[in-house]
Amino acid sequence: xxxxxxxxxxxxxxxxxxxxxxxxxxxxxxxxxxxxxxxxxxxxxxxxxxxxxxxxxxxxxxxxxxxxxxxxxxxxxxxxxxxxxxxxxxxxxxxxxxxxxxxxxxxxxxxxxxxxxxxxxxxxxxxxxxxxxxxxxxxxxxxxxxxxxxxxxxxxxxxxxxxxxxxxxxxxxxxxxxxxxxxxxxxxxxxxxxxxxxxxxxxxxxxxxxxxxxxxxxxxxxxxxxxxx
Amino acid sequence: xxxxxxxxxxxxxxxxxxxxxxxxxxxxxxxxxxxxxxxxxxxxxxxxxxxxxxxxxxxxxxxxxxxxxxxxxxxxxxxxxxxxxxxxxxxxxxxxxxxxxxxxxxxxxxxxxxx
Numbered sequence: 001x002x003x004x005x006x007x008x009x010x011x012x013x014x015x016x017x018x019x020x021x022x023x024x025x026x027x028x029x030x031x032x033x034x035x036x037x038x039x040x041x042x043x044x045x046x047x048x049x050x051x052x053x054x055x056x057x058x059x060x061x062x063x064x065x066x067x068x069x070x071x072x073x074x075x076x077x078x079x080x081x082x083x084x085x086x087x088x089x090x091x092x093x094x095x096x097x098x099x100x101x102x103x104x105x106x107x108x109x110x111x112x113x114x115x116x117x118x119x120x121x122x123x124x125x126x127x128x129x130x131x132x133x134x135x136x137x138x139x140x141x142x143x144x145x146x147x148x149x150x151x152x153x154x155x156x157x158x159x160x161x162x163x164x165x166x167x168x169x170x171x172x173x174x175x176x177x178x179x180x181x182x183x184x185x186x187x188x189x190x191x192x193x194x195x196x197x198x199x200x201x202x203x204x205x206x207x208x209x210x211x212x213x214x215x216x217x218x219x220x221x222x223x224x225x226x227x228x229x
Numbered sequence: 230x231x232x233x234x235x236x237x238x239x240x241x242x243x244x245x246x247x248x249x250x251x252x253x254x255x256x257x258x259x260x261x262x263x264x265x266x267x268x269x270x271x272x273x274x275x276x277x278x279x280x281x282x283x284x285x286x287x288x289x290x291x292x293x294x295x296x297x298x299x300x301x302x303x304x305x306x307x308x309x310x311x312x313x314x315x316x317x318x319x320x321x322x323x324x325x326x327x328x329x330x331x332x333x334x335x336x337x338x339x340x341x342x343x344x
Contacts, residue, residue: 001256002343006246006336010238010260093231124231126267127334149314153267156332185314 014128017096021103021131028108031214032116034130036154037138038147039120042164044072045197046138046206047117051079053207059110063102064117065094072117082106093124096131113214122147126154133217134159141165141172145179148186155186160193160209167196235268235334236276242336243286250341257340259292265332270295298331 009015025032035043047062054060061082064072073085084106086098099116116132118125126135137158139147142165148155155161161183169176176194183190193209195202239260247255262268270293277291298311302318303325309318311331317324 001340004246004250004339004341006242006338008242008336010235010242010334010336013238013241091231091234093234095234123267124234127231127235151267153265153332156265156328185316188316 011127011129014096017100018129018131021096021100024108025114025131025133028111029218030108030111030114031217032114032130032132033210034116034118034125034132034135035138036118036122036125036135036158037120037140038122038143041120041138041140041143042197043117043120043138044075046162046164046195047076047115048079049197049200049203050115050207050210051076051081053203054079054081056080059112060115061106061111061113062115062117063094063099065098065119067091067119088119092119092121093128094118094130095128099130122151122154126151126157134213136160136162138162138164139179141168141174141176141179143174145175146182148179148182152186155183155190158187158190159213160191162206163192163194165196165198166194166201167198230272232269232272233276233280236273236280239277239291239336240280240286243289243339246339254342255286255289255339256342257290257292259294259337259339261294261296261333261335261337263296263331263333264298265328266334268334294337296331296333299329300326301329302326 037043062076063084063086064076065086065088066072067088067090070085073083076083084102086094086102116130135158137154139161141163163179180192183192193202193205195206239258243255243258247253262270273293274291281287281289299308300311300316301308302321302323304323305318305321307318307320316326318326
């Protein structure tokens with residue numbers, strides 16, 4: 001009997017496809033975000049409010065993952081931006097291959113931003129790299145404030161925490177300060193924005209983060225025109 | 230419950246390695262899972278057992294090494310295991326420490342029969 005060391009990633013096949021996607025996004029200057037939360041935290045509402053605030057000329061597209069139904073794609077399609085539903089048929093997360101397949105007939109050169117709404121699940125999606133520039137985790141105040149401690153993987157891997165449904169704070173026992181402290185315990189330096197998709201509070205901060213983060217990755221898509229003025 | 234998908238990826242990797250090693254008999258597989266990987270070792274063991282059953286790889290025990298979060302102090306370079314989210318350096322007390330491990334999801338080794 002002999003022991004052969006392997007030292008390779010279990011998800012090396014997924015990571016290989018994700019690296020290929022990341023290269024394509026980089027070459028075409030497509031800024032890609034991967035939104036992760038438990039079911040019902042408000043990912044789709046957040047994307048609706050985001051699309052509402054974008055100019056129709058902005059080159060944004062969305063992929064939305066669910067186990068069943070194309071309800072989310074229908075909700076998001078009314079804003080005029082291209083949307084595609086990925087129905088996983090039981091799988092609890094999106095993987096890089098699903099993204100590559102969904103993008104096969106989409107010309108990436110016509111896009112500046114790709115927003116991916118993962119399947120509602122705070123655990124499984126955190127293991128799968130989709131080639132995104134950053135993961136964004138959404139936590140609603142209708143959940144427990146100790147979610148970051150209970151599900152450290154996603155809070156560790158996400159760059160930004162959006163604390164959603166702050167309009168419900170008077171009615172729930174959610175401790176905002178504790179939630180922030182727990183998130184920072186798991187991920188020191190994590191960026192956190194409080195917002196309400198219902199009242200619109202905090203949405204400007206989120207839109208600024210989106211623009212700033214995109215600029216950090218590729219520079220502003222509007223820059224060449226402004227330079228010419 | 231993505232542990233079944235993870236278990237399947239482990240089995241695929243084992244098959245690939247076996248092919249590379251000219252069909253050698255694999256007797257054990259070892260994986261390393263960090264506490265920040267978001268993978269439940271028990272569910273993984275269960276899923277792996279279900280997938281291996283009644284295949285040519287059976288019996289194939291899976292050994293899981295569960296690794297803790299590890300930080301390195303940016304000042305005194307002390308390396309320590311993080312317990313209860315205490316991220317400050319236990320040696321010099323500084324708050325500036327960085328994560329150097331604990332999110333592993335790796336195939337560590339294969340045990341094979343000598344030809």
